[in-house]
Amino acid sequence: MGFERKLAALSSLRPDIAILCxxxxxxxxxxxxxxxxxxxxxxxxxxxNKGLAVVSFTGSRIELDSSYRSNNQFVAPVHVSGAKSFRLLATWDHNDRTEGLNRRPGPLLRCLVDSADFCSRGDLVVAGDFNNNPRWDKPNGPNNMSVLAQELARRQLVSLYHRGTGEAFGSELRGTYWHYRRSAMPYHIDYLFVPMTWLTDLVSFELGDYDAWCANGLSDHAPLSAEFRDTETYLTPPSRV
Structure with a gap:
C-alpha cells in the first residue's frame, strides 16, 4: 500500500525481479x-488497490502461467525469461481462517498441486509472504508451515535465511514482520526458497531490519533479497513495501 512513497527504498535494493504484496x-x-x-x-x-505484483526492473520478460487459478488467491506461477530464466511461484499466502484452512491446505500448498507441471521443474523459486510459521502449527494441521517446508525440501528447495543461519523453522532469531509495527512483536513469516543447485552461485543474501523498514513507517515487513553470481539477479519480496 502507498507504493508511490516506497519506490525509492525498493530501488535501493537494485532489484531485477521484485515480488510486492x-x-x-x-x-x-x-x-x-x-x-x-x-x-x-x-x-x-x-x-x-490491493493484490500481488511481480515487477521486472531490468527487462526480464515475465508471464503468468496458464495454470494460475483465482481460487488460489495471491499465489502466482510466473515465467521469468532473461539473463537468468526460471519459474517463480510468487506468494502472498492469504491464509484466511474463515476459509477453513485449519481443515484443508492453503493457497500455496494448493498451487503446488494445481500448477503441478509448472512446479515440477528444477528451476523453481518460491518467495514472498507466507503468513505462516511452525509456531502456529496445529496437530495434524493440513496448512502447517512444517508441512509446507517439508514439501519444498522434497522438491530440493532451500530457504536462504535458514541455510545461512542454521536456525530451525520456528526458531528464527530475526523477524520479517512486526505486528502493529511494534519492535517487541517480531514474527518470521516471509521466505525465499531457491533450488539447492543455485547455492554455488549465491553471492549474498540479506534480510532488512526493523529500523530501516519499519521504525520509519515504510512497512511492517522487511525485504529478503538475494544476489546470484553472473546474472546479478535479485529476488526481493518486501511485503507491504
Missing part, C-alpha cells in the same frame, strides 16, 4: 509512478 494493479501504479511505464508487471488480485 498488497500493491495496486498496474494501471494504478503507472498512473501514480510514470517511471514504471514500460516495465513488465504481472499482477493478480480481485481488488484494484
Amino acid at each position: 498488497e500493491v495496486a494493479c498496474p494501471e494504478r501504479l503507472r498512473s501514480q509512478l510514470p517511471v514504471l511505464e514500460g516495465m513488465p508487471i504481472v499482477w493478480v488480485g480481485n481488488k484494484a
